[in-house]
Amino acid sequence: MALLEARDISKRFAGITALDDVSLDVEAGEPVGLIGPNGAGKTTFFNCLLGLLRPDGGRVVFDGRNITRMPVYKRARLGFGRTFQRIELFSGMTVRDHLLVAERAHRGTASLWKDMLNLSRATTEEIEKADATLELLGLLDYANRPIESCGLGRGRLVEVGRALMTEPKLLLLDEPSSGLDRVETEELVTTLQSVQRERGTAILLVEHDVEMVQSFVSRLYVLDFGTLIASGTTAEVLGDATVRKAYLGEYV
């Protein structure tokens, strides 16, 4: 059974069908891409998976559990990690703090009593774990910097690091290359590939940048006007005539 199974997801907004019976599978440890032109419903689908939107029909099964109606924070604890298209960081915190708070949060343990007795400072173990992740992402030199000093590219890496601290089984990346230049995108891809290799995390990549997707994923889904128009291995899908016509056009 696949790690993530989205079955027949539908979503309507005021008469417009944004998603029409979209199904998608991600196997454990596998990098999968979801592409589509603007307005295809990628973000809507993504939000349905994450629980930010409630689908009108269909179900989302993760690790054998039906999570269609589960609140966002509980999904995170089950093993959903995500990054944002417009980066969402915690201002006023250092880079390392971002990782430490994620480490705590995904366990869902917080006790006011412990806090009041000063028993919940970050432990050495937690700091080591955070630093190992920072190392993997090449962020260790910036660990004590305030987050405001990070640019977009590094900010996105911090988001990846924060998501990794929640020990995700599946990492959902929402247009991670948006706002990055070629060089930054390439660096990001290299980093993500090493993350995927070392941690064995499954990745669902929602992207615009076909070149980036191509270099990274093994399977691809294509969404257009709220319906799935193609799926299969990357080479198959990109060779498909309808896909080329509907989406890629003069892109390739």
Added chain:
Amino acid sequence: MTDLITYVLRGIPFGCVFALVAIGLVLTYKTSGVFNLAFGAQAYVSAAVYYDTHVRHKWPIIPAFVLAVLVFGPLVGLVLDRLIFRFMRTAPHVARLVAALGLLVAIPQLVNLWFGQSPSFGVEGIWPSSQGSNFAVYHFGDYALNGDQVATLIATAVVVIGLTALFRFSDIGLRMRAVVESARMTELSGINAGRVGTIAWMLSSLVAGLAGVLLAPLFAQVSATNFTVLIVAAIAAAAFGGLTSIPLTLLGGILLGVAQGLLGGYLPPASVLAQGLRPSLPFVALFLLLIFWPSLRNRREVTDPLAGVDPPPPGLAALERSRGLTWATRIFALIVLAIAIPFVLSSNYWLLLGTEAVILSTIFLSIVVITGMAGQISLCQATFAAIGAFTTAQLVSNYHVSVMITILAGAAMAAVVGALLAIPVLRLGGIYLALATFAFALMFESVLVPLDWVGGGANPIKVPRPKFAGIDFANNKSFFFLCIAILAVVSVLVIFVRGGTIGRYLDALRGSETAAQAIGVNPTRARIIAFSLSAGIAGLGGGLLATQTGIAQPADYNSFLGLFWVVLVVTLGSRTVEGAVQAGVAFYVVDEILKRIGINQSWQPILFGLGAMTYAKHPEGILEFQKRQSLAFVQRHLDRMKRRGAPAEPAGADEAGAVAPTPAQPSSERVGAD
């Protein structure tokens, strides 16, 4: 049957009054995005001008009306927009709410500096009549209306029709709405957002002025409190209209007026319900509307689609400092204490002020928790203090429990009430949370406090000083040290919680709620804990205050005083323990200084009220900001000296952060970046 019609008809003019103010609120909200809590205060300006010219100086009605409404009304709007709100067009909603809150505190005091505190009876309306507008009675069949009521009905009709037409048909109406959605987008399409905003403020302020002059005759005298309480009824009506629909707001106002008329007519006048429920109906209505009204429940605050072009919010100034500097500031604090404590102990007068300042600082720590840490504006902290005080008083007088235990029981009670209140209210967030907590505060004050088993009714309950561990704290000096000890314990708790798991969850939620949820933070739970902790701290402080004064007096926990507390803490520093202590001390010291140098003491609320404007730019508090700035400055110099002294030192020495600029960079540039 005729009774019913009479009551309904009697309610309608009142309802129109609510509606008029409510429409003004909706207008300001629609055209400037500010939920203008100071609207009542603006109305008060015109009412005071009208009273002063027409009644005191015997001007005829028309020139007095023109000056008060047509000149002063727009003028106030112009001043507010040019001096304050034009800088806030892209500020978060909560920052704008805090600014309005500051004005609510400051404007009435400013007016009173000129108008005088003396009672001003014999208010007259604008309806021309030889016997005074109140006495000109017009009969419509079996029913009668007086001149003021007729004037209100006509004015409401004119305002409703005029504004509806403005928004529906006119170009400027459309532009006003566009500016609220996104001032930047509007500018990009070639519209001067600044000018549209100014016109919007002048217009809404004109409505405020008109409402002020029309409302004045309803009260026995012209006083700021009447206008600020009235605003709550208006908020309820505005909530009925979902804060956007003018016709629904009108309907909401009229329904509220009619409901009040019916309650007044049918309830036996001496019953608890009539005494408690009737005056508090608007508060109850607002509270219930905020929680259950669907158009508000599913509402999302408008977010500027161009918000991303904003520079990131100013980070807190220089968090990193060397160990030496940290110790230096600690030693400095100890020196200040070493001077202050003997001074306070030197006289009974200062001892009294000192003890109250310490207790108030404890209460203010509750604002540090809810506003500084959780980022929410709660306007019922004084109510939690009252709950603590009354619980303490009731337990002591009825069950003769030891006072120290009852104070803790009071804190626990406040924490429980806080948690129960948090569950429905916290979901609202932002300005709605502030409004709901304010409604709760007023509800508590008007319904529960007068009851015997809560506030003690007509005779406030006495509370003795605690006595334990062989010490009788009836002695003022030992009680002072007890209060300091309690403040120290609570401070340490707050610091621990801030650095602990919950504190970091709250930091994360303040930074980005979606991102915090995406890593597994349960926002509701974290905030309920913060709210309840905050309520508990306020309750503890309230109980202490009651033993300090020896009596649990409702006036000490007045909800308007509570508004001032929030403004004060937010101005001076809501993120830190020092901020709370500074605010607690400032509350008494500034007052004292003004008294000694012979300046009117109402300058204190004016100063802090206007100081709240800085919240938008420095959410950590202006004093806190200055302190960090100067520490950063000292730190830079220290670093530079160190580098000169030991040029061979490796660069790793200031790995801690970007505090020290390289000499090539002009230091002024760094200040902003820190």
